[in-house]
Amino acid sequence: MQFDVEELEGLKRKIHITIPEEVVSKRVNDAYKDLNKKANIPGFRPGKIPQKILEKQVPMQSFTEMFQELMQEYYEQALQKTGLRPTGQPEIDHSGMQDIKRDEPLKFAVILDVKPELKVKNYKGLKFKKMEAVVKDEEVEETLVKVLSRHGSLEEMPPGHKVQDGDILTLDFEGSMNDQPLENGSANDHEMRVGEKKMIPGFEDQLIGHVQDEDFEIKVVLPANWNQKMRRISFPIPGADEKQEDDRATFKVRIKKIRTLHLPELNDVIAQREGFDKVSDLRRAIKIDLQNHKEQHEELRIKEDIFNMLVKDAEMEPPESVIERELNFMVEGMKFQIAQSGMKLEDSGFEPEKAMKEFREKAIFNTTGYMMLEAIAAAENIHLTQQDMETEYELLAKQTKQKVEDIQKRIMSNPDSLAQTTTKLLGQKTMNFIYANCEIEYYKEGEEPEKEKEAGS
Structure with missing residues (x-):
């Protein structure tokens, strides 16, 4: 040859x-x-x-x-x-x-x-400040109220009742921005509970005091990237530090029904319905769950900082074919989310060709970070195992409600999908290695941590 x-x-x-x-x-x-x-x-x-x-x-x-x-x-x-x-x-x-x-x-x-020949320095012994995962009694009580709400009874309120915090509403709303319809910003017969903070910040607060069959307007500030739903599961969100100007939107609202929820008394019967013997066991489980959530939130924050640092330290961009593959992954991910929501692609307002241009900067950011993580994996002899792949198949099957063997077949039969999956998993495994080798200094909630980070060898 x-x-x-x-x-x-x-x-x-x-x-x-x-x-x-x-x-x-x-x-x-x-x-x-x-x-x-x-x-x-x-x-x-x-x-x-x-x-x-x-x-x-x-x-x-x-x-x-x-x-x-x-x-x-x-x-x-x-x-x-x-x-x-x-x-x-x-x-x-x-x-x-x-x-x-x-x-x-x-x-x-x-x-x-x-693949570029990279030598990543200063990824061991990184120093970070991490907030202690302390759960307050009032946080447990707030969660218990949510638990009790699953066992409560609803009462429809009479005309003239003014919306209060905790009321359950059925409403129509139509959003606009700059006199143009707001993408995915309208709904009919939408059900929500005031105070759960599941709507855009500021929306729920302006519902309080209004009555059934009243037409009124709500004005809110939309956070940057408010309609950007593309996310990587269990991995640092690239571009988390991007700064964009807020958008302002107006919603025309009509409340069609107001109901209030009557909560039952917290007792062992409720605890047993939730799978515990006693109320004390339920409280303990809630506290542990909240503590784990805080711990995971802080861990993800630090991993995002590490990811951003790796991208900043990179001396070159990934090959164009890798960037293109990431772009295709992001676009296909958006299509999948739209399909899962039950909406047709043509009705969603999503334009794949336009998205390819808008997502490009983030795709470069993503792939640059993965490239650096792969270089660290090679230096530290970190590899994927068959068990790593099988665990991912099971996770995806659970998330998408499909059979494990169907997920495995689809990934293995598509070279790009396989490459994307292995890149993500190897990145996660390498990120866990870097995190495990960080020097963590804890601080209490309410204290202002120093933002500086130092790297060891």
């Missing part, structure tokens, strides 16, 4: 590969022998057809699968000998297939992006 590596722009390489004529001739002959056993030509028994007749009926260019396997085999050999580490899907030039001859070498070329 002969090969030659041509350096193109950036991290792109082109490998020119020549497969010896004797190899080509043998593979072609073997392909015709296999075909001879299966072919059905009048006047000849299977396996006894003269090869010249077969060649007239089936030209060697028809053995597409055989030639693809042959080129893949020699491409992998070239990678081993050159030491190149590809990333993304390679582009194979098949033009040589048109004029291929049995007694001549087969020449083809492969264009690929290669």
